[in-house]
Amino acid sequence: SAVISQKPSRDICQRGTSLTIQCQVDSQVTMMFWYRQQPGQSLTLIATANQGSEATYESGFVIDKFPISRPNLTFSTLTVSNMSPEDSSIYLCSGTTGYSPRDTQYFGPGTRLTVL
Amino acid sequence: GQSLEQPSEVTAVEGAIVQINCTYQTSGFYGLSWYQQHDGGAPTFLSYNGLDGLEETGRFSSFLSRSDSYGYLLLQELQMKDSASYFCAVVNNDMRFGAGTRLTVKP
Numbered sequence: 001s002a003v004i005s006q007k008p009s010r011d012i013c014q015r016g017t018s019l020t021i022q023c024q025v026d027s028q029v030t031m032m033f034w035y036r037q038q039p040g041q042s043l044t045l046i047a048t049a050n051q052g053s054e055a056t057y058e059s060g061f062v063i064d065k066f067p068i069s070r071p072n073l074t075f076s077t078l079t080v081s082n083m084s085p086e087d088s089s090i091y092l093c094s095g096t097t098g099y100s101p102r103d104t105q106y107f108g109p110g111t112r113l114t115v116l
Numbered sequence: 117g118q119s120l121e122q123p124s125e126v127t128a129v130e131g132a133i134v135q136i137n138c139t140y141q142t143s144g145f146y147g148l149s150w151y152q153q154h155d156g157g158a159p160t161f162l163s164y165n166g167l168d169g170l171e172e173t174g175r176f177s178s179f180l181s182r183s184d185s186y187g188y189l190l191l192q193e194l195q196m197k198d199s200a201s202y203f204c205a206v207v208n209n210d211m212r213f214g215a216g217t218r219l220t221v222k223p
Binding site for chain 2: 033042048107
């Protein structure tokens with residue numbers, strides 16, 4: 001298993017600014033993912049964070065808006081750039097210790113972002 | 117395209133049994149996962165079905181029928197702490213979540 005922490009847990013930001021969310025895992029994970037979730041709604045996959053290479057983004061998400069880093073097997077960051085109120089959401093990272101999406105994903109507690 | 121359908125809300129009483137259905141349409145499919153999420157908490161893994169049939173883990177069971185593109189999560193002996201949102205997720209090259217079912221357990 002893996003225990004995932006995220007920082008910050010919540011933030012209130014002004015439009016036009018950027019926020020970097022950190023995701024730390026207590027053990028090495030093979031795959032890491034970033035999701036967005038509106039309160040009470042489903043999780044939407046933003047991207048797969050690849051170690052040492054560019055993240056793989058889902059349709060509707062671009063690197064300029066959501067740059068992602070993954071320097072090693074236990075850490076990743078997601079930046080929400082040039083924020084607007086539409087970016088207000090909960091951002092979650094997850095990781096899996098296997099090599100397949102069918103392996104259990106362990107989720108962080110989320111970062112609740114409010115953009116004014 | 118891909119779609120998952122599950123009921124938005126279910127209410128049951130303590131000690132009862134509840135079944136949460138999930139139907140899906142997808143071009144690629146490895147299996148179906150179920151996750152539980154309490155309000156303000158992280159989603160946590162409950163079960164994965166890669167083959168047809170029933171998987172049982174304590175009070176929770178999950179079922180898959182590939183031919184019907186259908187699965188369900190069965191919760192038995194409901195407890196108040198089971199009040200949460202339950203998400204089915206299609207596992208292919210990644211994982212896509214349904215909209216979630218909010219389960220409320222009443223005394």
